Amino acid sequence: MYRVAGILGVAIGLAVGAAADAADTVRTANASYSGEITAMGPVELTIKTRRGDVTTSVSEIVSVTFESEPPMLNAARQAAVAGRYEDALGMLERIDPAKVSRDSVRQDIAFYQAMSAARLALRGQGSVPEAGGRMAAFVAGAKDNYHWFEANELVGDLLMANGQFAAAVDYYAVVAEAPWPEVQRRAKIAVGRAELAAGELDAALGSFQKILDAACDDNQPECRRQQLLATLGKARCFVAQGKPDEALPLVEQVIAQAGAEDSLVQARAHNALGTALRKLDKPQEALLAFLRVDVLYFAQAEEHAEALANLAELWNEVHQPGRAIQAQQTLKNRYRNTRWATQ
């Protein structure tokens, strides 16, 4: 196992990280700034360094640590970022709030608690309404926090999981107002997905089409990726409109264009494929599409839950009732609070 300690037990990069203990630190993709955070908002953050003030866009921030924050907080952050949400919550619980005097640190603790609870709930572990309430409280009380847009998006996701599609649209619409094109596109697709889930097919098609109509340069891979996701949204609309034949070529095109390792796009694409094939009364082909999500792209919780819900029915069609029960059990155990397990 890789260890970062040098031969004396001193971290190799001590010179780089040393400032973190003594000051606020803002890390971006290209730089690390130490000093004092003097201004914070949902769009940008200013840090006063020895060389002067540096204002950084929130979209570029990789991490923020605060001077004199509880040591456990950074460990919890790292656990949360790595997807170990239970660990993060456990660490955050061990922080004594009475010993935290700085507002921004308190907000950071509150955010990571709400974020970890939200991600767990979206995986089906924990109460969706409770996590939603916690994150909504953060949104309401921390409008100047650099996590604000992310928090809005999470509230939207939780509302989606809870079947409150119209309310989810409101939160995603806020995120769509963020000044970063990538975030805007992601939020607009989320709006489309919420409209689709609510059965507002024309509106959903309109939302997805807007993304597809916007220009994307070849050197904007994330933009192209969002267009693939929008194409999938459009295909799902066609399926919902009873036109699976029209959906299939769109989905197949996305599967071919997206990278095999882009698990979100591939998971959504294969679920869309499976849904269209079920409509076309091709249960075996549909089973293979959903099974691909189950065996390859299962790290995408929402998509995995949808695939399992379908597999729980489709396994019976290939005379494997044991697998059907197994899929149902996995769905109930792992994603018990999602709309797929409760429908």
Added chain:
Amino acid sequence: MHDMALVYLDQMAVAPDCPPDLKPLVDYEAGVTLITGSRRSGSVMAQAKALDDARRRFEKFLAEHPEHPMASSARSQLANILVERGRMAVEASRQAGLVEAAVAQRLVEARRFYGEAQSVFAEAEKRLVELLRSLQSASLDSGDVKRLEQRDQARRELLEARLSRAITVFEIAMTHPSASTPRNEGLADAERQFGELHEKYGTLLAGLYARMWQGRCQQHLGNIDEAMAIFDALLAQDDTSKPMIDLKRKVLGSVLEGCLLAEPKRIDEAITRYEQWQSTAADVEAADEDTLAIHFFGSTAALLKARELPVDNAERKKSLDVARRGFKLVAASPGPHRQSAQLTLLEPLLDGSETNLSPPSDFNEALMRGWESLQRMQTAELQDRLDRSLDKHDDHARYEAEIAAARVEATRCFRATLALAPPDAPLEELNAARYYLAYLAWGRGELYDAAVLGEFLLESYPGADGTRQAAKIAMASWAKLVEQSPPGAQRDFAQSRMIALAQQITQQWPDSPEAADAFVTLLRDAVVRGDIDAAKTLLERLPTDSPRRIDAQRTLGRALWASWLRAMRLEADQRPPADQLDRMLDEARSLLADSVRPTALGVSVDRSRAAAALALAQIHLHDGDPQQAVKLLDNPTVGPVTLVAANHSAAADETFAVETYKTALRAYVAAGQLDRAERAMDALENLVPQNGDEAGAAALTQVYLSLARQLEELLQSLREQKKDAELGQLAGAFERFLERIATRGQGNTFHSLNWVAETLAALGSGGDAAASAPSPDAKRFLEKAADAYRAILDRSKTEPDFAPTDDAVLGVEVRLAQCLRRLGRFDEAMKLLVDVLTRRNLMVDAQMQAAYTYQAWAATKGDASKYLAAILGGEPVDPQAGAATNVVWGWGKLARLLARAPGRTAMFHEARYNLALCRYRYAMSLTGDDKTAMLQTAEKDITIVARLYPDLGGEPWRGKYDALLRTIQKALGQEPTGLNP
């Protein structure tokens, strides 16, 4: 992210506006960035690459700017990178499944890195000594703060360099085997160096660290008491500063380890110290390496203690609780003891089971644990196989449990590998995990999962290691699903996927062993579809030196033989031309002969080879060469009779054994070896399981009936080949054998006598069920058959236990009626059948024979009205009630009833075809509009059934329908287009 930072730094280096003081720092900063990035790398390989890149940057910086103020820091970074690479090589050497040479190679690599680090530390030391000398030679003014700070910094760095160099000596020593001379010499050298450092700097923290390392050297040299004395002295220090607390935590870990290394072990002391620490330390649940080491050694001591105590001892439970809690903490966080803790938690004493294992926390751990579980599974499988080959079965259940548990854990870990993969995870490792998942799914029988994984790898990463094998697993999964699926859409789907995959494999890797498997799969499919030409083409594409070629030859040879048999069962006018049939048989004979004889590939006999030998023996029989058939059947290596008698695994299938004895019986009789034929007959009877129930009796009856049918086919074949001498010889031989069986004093059963009668009937058969009058020889055989049937019926009446069931007796009566029909004694036959049908009206066989009897009666005696009886039935139950309640149903009612009967497709088409045939023949006895109307009805009989059942029951019925329809169309004055309008 770090890649972008590096790009930025490199751009800065060449930018004209880059400040001159920053340019030299580009490589230094790049090195630091790479180290930072390496910590976030998802895999060992990516970490190693980042560290190696960082190393090159620092080396370049030091080469170009050796006197730069940051040079000292760069040397320190460089040395630490080398130490880290050394440790990674040691970790790699501990991976499960490595052969000794690979372990040794990694340890050599580790020593090389540590050695290089030593050189860097030595170089740093030399430069620092020179620097200090220059600083000391200059008179330092107490107000010259900058120079004073520089001197203190140089002193600190010098001390660190010396201590670090001594530690590398220790680390190199530890790469050698325990108690070996190089290890002990290295440890002694390190101990001396640490001693000197402690002596010189004992009042400084670094000196105390040197003392701790000195203790560790003593401990690994086996001088536990000396080591413990050193550790105790360190722990007794009054200093409670944080650096000292950190040092004491490290020391306590070594103390606990020392307690366990001591002889005898100081278990109680370890437990007491561990408990004391737990009650006083500030954060006992911290996840740093030193804290986890204390938990690991403390928990090990507690577990050892529990093992010593009796089951009902209260202290035992407490110790186990302590151990369980401690191991769980260690198992939950990355660290050198994590794996041991996880394995220890499996101990039954700790209520361990696989599910208690914590899930892997990162990509590398998941991959490593998956690989280890896989190794564990394969080792257990190997051991189990080995034991069983030695006829040892005691541990089989344990191995099975271990294999199952390891398979579950390996699957869990490889799935976690996919879930935890960071964006820069190496594709080769990800794809390896996918391949293993396919392999494991195949082992669990989760065939769809295995197929999906294999197909994914083939589609997305055709060039990756393991993809070829994964594609093969996918193809094999579909093949198994074809076997397991019920006929219909599900099987067709699996078949189409299997074929598509086989085609992809043959295109992707045409010369690989996997492609050979795929060619054989495609060939079998072509054979099943009856596309013999495609099968031949595929055989030609299979490399001549492929080990699978022989298997393909056998498959094609057997397919050609089966096709030939099928063709010979068709009406003469529906068969392929004779020369084509001859070629087919020649090819079958040649392929089978080639594939049966021992080759350079070895003489081992498998099912495929045994089946090929049996098919070739059957061909020899059909060639009229029973001697050759007997020779092959008895062949000491590959002979089917030899294999069955020896219970060879190649002949383990019961169906194969039955077919072997049936062939042997025919061959022995034909070759005049009647004693052996009789023994084969007895063996056959013993082979079919008879539990005294109806199913057993029916199975044996079926065996004998099929034997008679095969003989009938053989006779027909010889007849058609105009091999009159062979035909006469065979018939004569069978006649003699049957007489011998019929008249033997004991050993005869209902079944054997029934077979005698059936075979005599077969010898008297001309082939067509409703054929014209038999030849004198045939008539003689039919008379004998009728006598044999009557004898059975007589014995059934007088001996209550002779017949297995009442239905069996009814069956004999029907067969007797059939004989009588062939002899032209229609009245007698019909009386017998009506008698049977009065008792058992629903007996379909009897109903069909009755319809055939009317049909033959009409054809032979020229009484066309009997065709109407064959169509509509006859023999009213109550003459007053009319034809609606006929005892004999006729083809019309039979077809209607059989259409709804599941599993009676062939019978339905037989009835429907004969219905149309009787109508046609009856029509031909009519004239004018009546004739036309009846012909049109006959035509509709066929066209309607073709619309309702497009496959028309497959062959031979489709061909028969087609031929009859053409005849009817001709009779109607239409163009004879048959079933193709």
